[in-house]
Amino acid sequence: MYTLLSGLYMFQKDEYCILILGLDNAGKTTFLEQSKTRFNKNYQGMSLSKITTSVGLNIGTVDVGKARLMFWDLGGQEEVQSLWDKHYAERHGVLYDIGSTDEESESKEAFEKVVSSEALDGVPILVLANKQDGETCLSIPDIKTAFSDCTCKIGRRDCLTPGLTALTGKGV
Ligand code: G3D
Numbered sequence: 219m220y221t222l223l224s225g226l227y228m229f230q231k232d233e234y235c236i237l238i239l240g241l242d243n244a245g246k247t248t249f250l251e252q253s254k255t256r257f258n259k260n261y262q263g264m265s266l267s268k269i270t271t272s273v274g275l276n277i278g279t280v281d282v283g284k285a286r287l288m289f290w291d292l293g294g295q296e297e298v299q300s301l302w303d304k305h306y307a308e309r310h311g312v313l314y315d316i317g318s319t320d321e322e323s324e325s326k327e328a329f330e331k332v333v334s335s336e337a338l339d340g341v342p343i344l345v346l347a348n349k350q351d352g353e354t355c356l357s358i359p360d361i362k363t364a365f366s367d368c369t370c371k372i373g374r375r376d377c378l379t380p381g382l383t384a385l386t387g388k389g390v
Pocket residue numbers: 240241242243244245246247248249266267269270271272294348349350351352382383384385386
């Protein structure tokens with residue numbers, strides 16, 4: 219019995235809930251779809267050209283090594299943003315997607331509210347500088363400068379800003 223149980227334990231994955239936040243059109247659905255295609259064996263992904271903007275909750279599970287990441291893409295429309303904090307208690311980490319070609323001040327305003335939330339105090343944040351293929355995209359240093367006002371609110375939590383192109387999978 220012990221052998222059976224310890225065998226089962228060995229195959230069990232640690233589960234983490236990750237919220238995907240960001241403005242409408244930032245590329246959240248595309249990122250999630252690329253992650254599922256890249257990491258989940260036998261996943262028959264949908265054609266990226268058929269992806270429409272996330273409306274409501276879009277949940278996807280991705281297995282990476284011994285971890286199972288449950289991504290909750292909450293949708294970025296203005297009226298939905300006020301519901302983001304209802305999910306803060308259920309998260310282990312946050313991905314904040316900046317479509318690097320989007321209106322940077324609007325994205326920064328939404329990001330500032332996220333990092334100011336007490337419920338996310340100390341929660342690691344990955345700021346995805348998506349759409350790095352765009353001709354008019356902001357570079358990572360430009361994004362860091364534009365978001366520098368938020369640095370004190372990020373505080374000592376882990377925060378990284380990788381660049382990526384979710385559309386092609388580069389950086390995912
Ligand atoms: P959302 O879920 O955050 O609302 P989507 O965003 O994933 O629906 O993407 C919104 C649009 O951005 C889509 O184009 C999608 O193809 C595009 N997009 C996503 N990631 C990238 C990227 O890395 N580079 C470029 N150039 N475009 C990207 P459409 O035309 O379908 O609206």
